[in-house]
Amino acid sequence: MKKKLIATTSEHFKSVFQHKPEAVFLSPGRINIIGEHLDYNDGFVLPAAINKYICFAVSVSETDECTLVAKDLNETYQFNWRDEIQPLDKMWVNYMLGVLHQLKERNFSLKGINIVFSSTIPMGAGLSSSAALECGFGYVLNKLFHLGLSREEIALIGQQAEHTFVGVKCGIMDQFASVFGKKNKVIKLDCTTLEHEYHAADFKNYSLLLIDSNVKHTHLTSGYNTRREEVEAGLAIIQRRFPSVKTFRDCIEEQLIELQEELGETLFKRCHFVVNEIRRVNEAVYALDRNNFEALGKLMFETHEGLSKEYAVSCEEVDFLVDFVKNEKQVIGSRMMGGGFGGCSINLVEKGSEEALFEKISQAYFEQFGIQLNRYKVKIAKGTSKVKKKIKN
Incomplete structure (x- = not known):
C-alpha cells in the first residue's frame, strides 16, 4: 500500500x-x-x-x-x-x-x-x-x-x-x-x-482495528466548544474551594464528590470524566509497559463509558459499535476515538479474528441504522x- x-x-x-x-x-x-x-x-x-x-x-x-x-x-x-x-x-x-x-x-x-x-x-x-x-x-x-x-x-x-x-x-x-x-x-x-x-x-497477539461508523453529526464544533466552557467553569469552582488545584491534574475524585452539589449534575459529570481520564492514561502506560493488554482493554471500555455517559460526546451509532463488541470474546478493548459525535471506534482484537468480527458487526449495524461500515486495520x-x-x- x-x-x-x-x-x-x-x-x-x-x-x-x-x-x-x-x-x-x-x-x-x-x-x-x-x-x-x-x-x-x-x-x-x-x-x-x-x-x-x-x-x-x-x-x-x-x-x-x-x-x-x-x-x-x-x-x-x-x-x-x-x-x-x-x-x-x-x-x-x-x-x-x-x-x-x-x-x-x-x-x-x-x-x-x-x-x-x-x-x-x-x-x-x-x-x-x-x-x-x-x-x-x-x-x-x-x-x-x-x-x-x-x-x-x-x-x-x-x-x-x-x-x-x-x-x-x-x-x-x-x-x-x-x-x-x-x-x-x-x-x-x-x-x-x-x-x-x-x-x-507491540501488541503481540492483538491488532488495532478501527471501525468507521460513517456518521458525523453536526454537534462536533458546537459540542466541543460547549465542553471547553463547561470544564473551565467547573475548574474555577474547584479552585475557589481548593486553591492548591492549579489544573485537573492536581484534582482528586474525593474533592469533586465534596463539591458535587455546588458543581451541579452537568459540571460534576464533565469534571469527573476529566479527572478519571487523566488517571486512566497513567494506568494505560503502566499496563503497556508490562504487556498487560487485557488491563489496557478494560481501561478503553471505561473511557468509552465516560465519554458517552459523563462527557456526552458519543452518539447512538458509535455506542452501538462499542456495546456490540463487549460480548465478543476476541475483543479486549473498544472505545470511541476522536472529538466525538461520530467517526471511528478503536478496537483491540485478537489477530486473525478481524474479518469475521467485522462481518458480524456490519450486518447488525446495517439492520439497526441502514448504514454500511468501513474498517481500517492499522499498525503503529x-x-x-x-x-x-x-x-x-
Whole structure:
C-alpha cells in the first residue's frame, strides 16, 4: 500500500510537470490509544502515528510560482509565494497556505515549489488527515529550503495554521503525533509542556482495528466548544474551594464528590470524566509497559463509558459499535476515538479474528441504522519522513 502510494504520486507528478520529483515525503495520520479530550484540559494523551499516509512528490520551481496539486480531488491551486496569503474557500488549500503564512511571518526566504500529494488516510474518520497535510507540508518546506526547524516547531506551525487559516482551535496532539511518531511506540505527551516519552506498543497477539461508523453529526464544533466552557467553569469552582488545584491534574475524585452539589449534575459529570481520564492514561502506560493488554482493554471500555455517559460526546451509532463488541470474546478493548459525535471506534482484537468480527458487526449495524461500515486495520508507524529509496519513473 505504501509503495503503491509512493509510485502513483510520483507518476502523477511526472505526468503534470514533465519531469520526476526531486524528493518524496510521507506524513502519517494518527490514532489515540487513550486520553480523549485531555489535550485542552492539561492532561496527558497517548497517541501514535499509523501506516496511513499523505505522500508528497515535490520539486523546487525556477520561479516564485507555487503549484499545489491534490491528486485525489483532481484539483490544482497556483499562486506566487511572495504575494499576500489569505484564506480561501478551498479548505485543503487553507491547510497548506496556513503553514506558508506561518513561515512568512517568521521571515523565512523561500522559492516556488511544485507539489503533488495523494493520501491513504480516510477523510472524516478522525485519523487527522488535516494534521498530516499541515505537518507534511511544513516538513517538506523545511527540508527543501534548509529552514532549520525542529520537529516540535513544525508541529506548532501546523497547529497555528489550523487555528488561523481553518478556524479550528485544535490542541497539539494530532500534529505532534504525526511528526514525532515512531514504529511500534506510543507517545505519552504532556499537552501543556510538550514533554513526551515513548513507550513500546507491540501488541503481540492483538491488532488495532478501527471501525468507521460513517456518521458525523453536526454537534462536533458546537459540542466541543460547549465542553471547553463547561470544564473551565467547573475548574474555577474547584479552585475557589481548593486553591492548591492549579489544573485537573492536581484534582482528586474525593474533592469533586465534596463539591458535587455546588458543581451541579452537568459540571460534576464533565469534571469527573476529566479527572478519571487523566488517571486512566497513567494506568494505560503502566499496563503497556508490562504487556498487560487485557488491563489496557478494560481501561478503553471505561473511557468509552465516560465519554458517552459523563462527557456526552458519543452518539447512538458509535455506542452501538462499542456495546456490540463487549460480548465478543476476541475483543479486549473498544472505545470511541476522536472529538466525538461520530467517526471511528478503536478496537483491540485478537489477530486473525478481524474479518469475521467485522462481518458480524456490519450486518447488525446495517439492520439497526441502514448504514454500511468501513474498517481500517492499522499498525503503529514512524512519523513524517523523507522517502530514501530512489524514485523510479
